[in-house]
Amino acid sequence: YPHPLVANMLSETYGIMVYQEQVMQTAQILGGYSLGGADMLRRAMGKKDADEMARHRQIFRDGALKNDIHQDKADEVFDLMEKFAGYGFNKSHAAAYSLLAYHTAWLKVHYTAEFFCANMTVEMDDTDKLKVLLEDAIKMGLTFEPPDVNRGVSRFEPISDRVIRYGLSAVKGSGQQAIEAIVAAREGRGVGPNGDTVGPFKSLFDFCARVDRSRINKRTVEALIKAGAFDAIALNRASLMASVDLAFEFGAAALANANQCSLFDMGDGDAHGSSTQEPELVQATPWGVKERLVYEKTAVGFYLSGHLFDEVVTEVRRFAKRPIAELIDTREPQLLAGIITDFRVINGQRGKLALFKLDDGSGVIEARADEALINAHKDLLKDDELVIVMGKQQPDRFSGGMQLTVTQVWDLEQARCRFGKYLRVRAATGPQGLKLDMARLLRDFPAQKEVTEQGDLWRGLAVRLALTCRGEEGAAQAELQLGEQARFYPSNAALASWWAQAAPGTAEIVYE
Structure with missing residues (x-):
């Protein structure tokens, strides 16, 4: 100077x-x-x-x-x-902040679980901040017990130096009063017919009979089910959801029965309605991975028990091999796959512009797609959808990080057609011949025609039969390529039909 x-x-x-x-x-x-x-x-x-x-x-x-x-x-x-x-x-302000930062950093290192419990409890109404804290805690080696009506309380709790129990009040739609009523019932301070019962809830019906009905409603119970807070009682969340009305009716009937007994018994003897027989849970098909996680996201704000990409990662990595966390610094187009989150459309200088995040569990990258892609893929470009994209990575002048400019988009079925070579079906023939009804399979799931500016485009996969012919003198093997007329569209339903006849694993898409 x-x-x-x-x-x-x-x-x-x-x-x-x-x-x-x-x-x-x-x-x-x-x-x-x-x-x-x-x-x-x-x-x-x-x-x-x-x-x-x-x-x-x-x-x-x-x-x-x-x-x-x-x-x-x-x-x-x-x-x-x-x-x-x-x-x-x-x-003075800078010095105070520096000292606070030092103290906070020391606590984060030496009391990691307590540090994150305190921060997540403070931020439990802010889903975005909770997600950031959760991801940071996992990076530091912590694990989380899911929400649990039989173990959890309102706030986040450290179970050990490396394990945190998820706070029940962080479940959307639960509320402080409802969680306090659940904990009170668990500790034998309930007001239902079995209000003095101490210990874990044995069933959804037991829960509805013991928890104070004036402080909890069906919406709260449904949110807790979606969040996985009843998994320790019953794993079929779909069945639990279908039984909520029945459980509330059972709780009301048990309370009425207990009140009637107490009226005539003058408070003497067994006046708790314990003789009321619990019904069975309503039977329902269990949710698939995607359905379970999407419901979980509505209750927690993000995927807590897994990631939507986990369901397809094995197949997708056979052609989109590079995880987002391992993106290379190049201006060449790269093939990526992930789940769309935070999708929104804005008005840009050259028309509409889709901005979203692509998340494959290994990492997240900001992405953008122009109006032409938005119009061509309206049903695909939205939150919680799996997409396979081709795009170029470039600096984002607003965030200072990197952004992916998407040039092509496929769903998984389209990607199978684009990157798969053929469907190999392993089958054995015996005296009665081949048992696969290929004519029906090809008729039910034919190749699909797509009209493009360059003309009609047929999307479908060829079929190869890997045959093993067994006879009295031994076995012979051959691989047969079916003609172009035998192309089929590889939807999930189509693959399930092939597997139903050939057995899972004996029909697979070959990508290389």
Whole structure:
């Protein structure tokens, strides 16, 4: 700096303006400002008022000239002051923040589980912050017990140095009162017919009979089921959801029965309605992985017990081999796959623009798709959908990170047609011949025609039969390529039909 007083004033911060007081002192020493005037300059810099800044720049130039500092050097110093004043703290504030940061970092290292429990409890109403904290905790080696009506309480709790029990109040739609009523019933402080029963809930019906009905409703119970809080009682979440109405009716009937008994028995004897027989849960087909996780996301705010990509990762990695976490720094197009999250459409300079995140469990990348892709893939470009994309990675000038500009999009079935070579079916023939009804399979799932600007495009996979012919003198093997007329569309339903006849694993798509 062109003045020994300024150099001395900045010596404790190694010649860099860090504190607001240093900006003000520089204005005072070099620009001839009073300290009051320097504070006004600091405020103007913070507000970034262009006219006000131009006026102050000239004042600074004039003051610096009196100190034999020419205009170019004065402007250079003024630009530095403006830069640091834009985000600097005053010294006492900065020192307090530094000390707090040190204390917080120490707690995070030495009391990791307690640190995250406290932070997640404070932020339990903010899903975005909860997700960030959860991911950070997992990176530091912590694991989470899922929500559990038989073990959990309102807040997040450290079970050990490395394990956290999920707070029940973090489930959307639960509420503090409802969770307090659940814990009270578990501890034998309920008001239902079995209100003095202590210990875990044995069933959904037992839960509805013991928890104070005035503090819990069906919406809360359904949210807890979706979040997995009843998994320790029954694993079939679909069956639990289908039984909520029945369980509430059972709870009401048990309470009425207990009240009637207490009226006639004058509070004497078995007056708790314990003889009421619990019904069976309503039978329902268990949710698939996607359905379970999507419901879980509505209750928790994100996927807690798994990731949607897990269901397809084995197949997808056979052609989209590079995980998002291992993206290479290249301007060449890259083939990626992931689940869409945070999807939104904005109006850009050249039409509509889709902005979303692509998440494959290994990492997340910001992505964008133009209006043509939005119109061509309306049913695919939305939250919680699996997409396979071709795109170019480039710097994002807003976030400072990287962004993927998507040029092509496929769903899994389309990707099978695009990147698969053929369907290999392993089958054995005996005296009665081949048992596969291929004619029906090819008729039920024919190749699909897509009309494009370049003409009609047929999407489908060829079929090869890997035959093993067994006879009295031994076995012979051959592989037969069926003709072009035998192409089929590889939907999930089609593959399931092939597996039903050939047995799972004996019909597979060959990608290489």
